[in-house]
Amino acid sequence: MTTLDIMPENTANTVTPETMQAIVQTEEKVTASLELQEVPVPTLKSGEVLVEVKAAGVNRADLLQTQGNYPVPPGASEILGLECAGVIVDAGDTDRSIGEEVACLLTGGGYAQFVAVPQGQLMPIPNGYSFVEAASIVEVACTVWSNIGMLAGLKEGDLFLIHGGAGGIGTFAIQMGKALGATVAVTAGSAEKLETCKELGADILINYKEEDFAETLKNQADVILDIIGAKYLAQNVKAMAKDGHMVTIGMQGGVKGELNLGHLLAKRGTISATALRGRDVEDKARIVRSTVDNIWPLLNNKKISHHIDHTLPLAQAAEALQKLQEGTVTGKLVLTT
Amino acid sequence: MTTLDIMPENTANTVTPETMQAIVQTEEKVTASLELQEVPVPTLKSGEVLVEVKAAGVNRADLLQTQGNYPVPPGASEILGLECAGVIVDAGDTDRSIGEEVACLLTGGGYAQFVAVPQGQLMPIPNGYSFVEAASIVEVACTVWSNIGMLAGLKEGDLFLIHGGAGGIGTFAIQMGKALGATVAVTAGSAEKLETCKELGADILINYKEEDFAETLKNQADVILDIIGAKYLAQNVKAMAKDGHMVTIGMQGGVKGELNLGHLLAKRGTISATALRGRDVEDKARIVRSTVDNIWPLLNNKKISHHIDHTLPLAQAAEALQKLQEGTVTGKLVLTT
Structure with a gap:
C-alpha cells in the first residue's frame, strides 16, 4: 500500500x-x-x-x-x-x-x-x-505540568486537590504531586477507584457520591486540578486556601456557573481555564x-x-x-x- | 494632650x-x-x-x-x-x-x-x-504593582484595560502601564474623566455609558484591572485576549456573576481577585x-x-x-x- x-x-x-x-x-x-x-x-x-x-x-x-x-x-x-x-x-x-x-x-x-x-x-x-x-x-505530561507546575506553581507542602483522581490525567497528577512533595487529595466515584488513587500515593480520598469535598477541604486546597467545570465552581472556591489557584482543563459538569467574586477575593484566589x-x-x-x-x-x-x-x-x-x-x-x- | x-x-x-x-x-x-x-x-x-x-x-x-x-x-x-x-x-x-x-x-x-x-x-x-x-x-502603588506587575505580569506591548480610569487606582495604573510600555485602554463615565485619562497617557478611551467596552476590545485585553466585579465579569472575559489575566480588586458592581468557563478556556484566561x-x-x-x-x-x-x-x-x-x-x-x- x-x-x-x-x-x-x-x-x-x-x-x-x-x-x-x-x-x-x-x-x-x-x-x-x-x-x-x-x-x-x-x-x-x-x-x-x-x-x-x-x-x-x-x-x-x-x-x-x-x-x-x-x-x-x-x-x-x-x-x-x-x-x-x-x-x-x-x-x-x-x-x-x-x-x-x-x-x-x-x-x-x-x-x-x-x-x-x-x-x-x-x-x-x-x-x-x-x-x-x-x-x-x-x-498527559505536558497538560498536567503546564497547568500545575508552570501556571499554578505547585510546590512542596501544598495541598493539591485532583478531581477524577482515577482517570488518565488524575493518575499522572497524583504521582507528580507526590514527587513534588505535595499532599494529594482526590475525588472519585467509587471505593475501587479511590483504592487505585491510594496505591499511587494519594493522601486524602474523597468519594464524591458520599461526601462534599468542599466541606472536607474547606480553605485548604492550594492548587486544584479540575475537569468538572461549572458544577464544581462554587465548591472549588470554597475548598481553596488563601492564594489558591484552580485550573480547569475539562468541563464534564457544564460550562456556566455562578462565581462569587467576594468569596474568591477573600481567598485572594485565582481561576484559570486552559487547553494545550x-x-x-x-x-x-x-x-x-x-x-x-x-x-x-x-x-x-x-x-x-x-x-x-x-x-x-x-x-x-x-x-x-x-x-x-x-x-x-x-x-x-x-x-x- | x-x-x-x-x-x-x-x-x-x-x-x-x-x-x-x-x-x-x-x-x-x-x-x-x-x-x-x-x-x-x-x-x-x-x-x-x-x-x-x-x-x-x-x-x-x-x-x-x-x-x-x-x-x-x-x-x-x-x-x-x-x-x-x-x-x-x-x-x-x-x-x-x-x-x-x-x-x-x-x-x-x-x-x-x-x-x-x-x-x-x-x-x-x-x-x-x-x-x-x-x-x-x-x-495605590503596592496595590497596582502587586496585582498588575507581580500577579498578572503586564509587559511591553500588552493591551492593559483599566476600569475606572479616572479614579485613584486608575490614574496611577494608566501611568504605570505607559511606563511599562503597554497600550492603555480605560473606561470612565464622562468625557471630562476620559480627558483626565488621556492627559495621563491613556491610548483608548471608552465612555461606558455610550459604548460596550467588551465589543470595542473583544479578544484584545492582555491584562484587565477591574474594580466593578460581577457586573463586568462576562464582558471582561469577552474583552480578554489569549492568555489574558483579569484581576478584580473591587466589587462596586456586585459579587455574584455568571462565569462561562468555556469562554474562559477558549482564551486560556485567568481570573484573580485579591486584597492587600x-x-x-x-x-x-x-x-x-x-x-x-x-x-x-x-x-x-x-x-x-x-x-x-x-x-x-x-x-x-x-x-x-x-x-x-x-x-x-x-x-x-x-x-x-
Whole structure:
C-alpha cells in the first residue's frame, strides 16, 4: 500500500513515500465512520521534521473531535491524534537526525503512518520506554505540568486537590504531586477507584457520591486540578486556601456557573481555564522544554508510572474511540502502526 | 494632650509617650462618630518600629470599615488608616534608625500620632516627595504593582484595560502601564474623566455609558484591572485576549456573576481577585520590596505623578470620609497631624 519505491527529488538523503495510510472520517459526527485510507504524506514546513509513527496515543479530545465537538485549530492537520512516538525519517531544515527516536506533542495528525512535527515539540523517549509507552505519556505530561507546575506553581507542602483522581490525567497528577512533595487529595466515584488513587500515593480520598469535598477541604486546597467545570465552581472556591489557584482543563459538569467574586477575593484566589492544543508553536515548544526538564527525570527514575489499558492496530481507531466512550477503559489506549 | 514628659524604662534611647491622639469610632457603623481621643501608644512587637505619623492617606477601605463593611484582620489595629509617612521614633529590635523618614504600608492604625510598623512595610520617601505626597502613594502603588506587575505580569506591548480610569487606582495604573510600555485602554463615565485619562497617557478611551467596552476590545485585553466585579465579569472575559489575566480588586458592581468557563478556556484566561490588607507580614514585605524596586524609580524620575485633592487635619477624619462618600473628590485626601 505504501510507495517506498518512489524517491522525491527534494529529499535526496531520505526515502519518503508520497502517500501513506491514515485514519480518515468519512461521515461527519459519526465516530464509527473512521477508516484507513491512502492519503498524501504531509509536506514539511520550515522547522518541522517528518516522523514515521510507531505508536499514537488515544485521547478524549479525539473522540470529541469525531463528534464535531472539538474544532481543529486553523492550520492543523485534519487527521486525529495529539501525541505519538516514532522515528525521524526526514529532518527537513532542522538539525535533528534521521533515525532519531522521539516522542511528539502534536496539534493533530498522529493517527497515520507519518506526521510532520515542529522540532520544538519533539521529546526524547524516556529511559526504558517502548514506543507505545512513550506515545501514551506526552499529552498527559505536558497538560498536567503546564497547568500545575508552570501556571499554578505547585510546590512542596501544598495541598493539591485532583478531581477524577482515577482517570488518565488524575493518575499522572497524583504521582507528580507526590514527587513534588505535595499532599494529594482526590475525588472519585467509587471505593475501587479511590483504592487505585491510594496505591499511587494519594493522601486524602474523597468519594464524591458520599461526601462534599468542599466541606472536607474547606480553605485548604492550594492548587486544584479540575475537569468538572461549572458544577464544581462554587465548591472549588470554597475548598481553596488563601492564594489558591484552580485550573480547569475539562468541563464534564457544564460550562456556566455562578462565581462569587467576594468569596474568591477573600481567598485572594485565582481561576484559570486552559487547553494545550490551541497554543502556538512557540508556546508549545516552551511547554515541551519545561516538561522534559521537570517531568522526564521523574519518568526516567520511575517516580511516575503510567498504565496502558491495551493497544490496537491503527486500523481499529474507531473501536478504540468507541471503548473510550463506553467508559470501561481504566488506562491508556494506544494505536500501533 | 500628649505626655512627652514621661519616659518609660524600656525605651531608654527614645522619648516615646505612653498615650497619643488617635481617631476613634464611638458609634458602630456611623462614620460621623469618628473623633480624636487619647489612647495608648502601640506596643512594639519584634521586628516592628514606632513611627510618628506626619501624614496619613485616606482610602475607600477606611470608609467601608467605618460602615462595618470591611472587617479588621485578626491582630491588626482597630484604628483606621492603611498608609502613612513619618519619622521613626523607636527602632525596637530592628536595625532601622531613629529619625529616619519613611513611608509605611499599614494593616491599620494610620489615623493616629504614632503607629507600629513591621520593618518589611517601611519604604523610603520618594525623591522630592513631602510627607503628604508620600503618604498618598503607598496603598495605590503596592496595590497596582502587586496585582498588575507581580500577579498578572503586564509587559511591553500588552493591551492593559483599566476600569475606572479616572479614579485613584486608575490614574496611577494608566501611568504605570505607559511606563511599562503597554497600550492603555480605560473606561470612565464622562468625557471630562476620559480627558483626565488621556492627559495621563491613556491610548483608548471608552465612555461606558455610550459604548460596550467588551465589543470595542473583544479578544484584545492582555491584562484587565477591574474594580466593578460581577457586573463586568462576562464582558471582561469577552474583552480578554489569549492568555489574558483579569484581576478584580473591587466589587462596586456586585459579587455574584455568571462565569462561562468555556469562554474562559477558549482564551486560556485567568481570573484573580485579591486584597492587600489581609496578607501576612512576609507577604506584605515581599510586595513592598518589589514595589520599591519597580515603582519607586518611576516616582523618583517623575514618570508617575499623583494628584492630592487636599489635606485636612487628623481631627477632621470624619469630614474626609464624608467627602469620599459624596464622590466629589477627584484626587487623594490626606490627613495631617
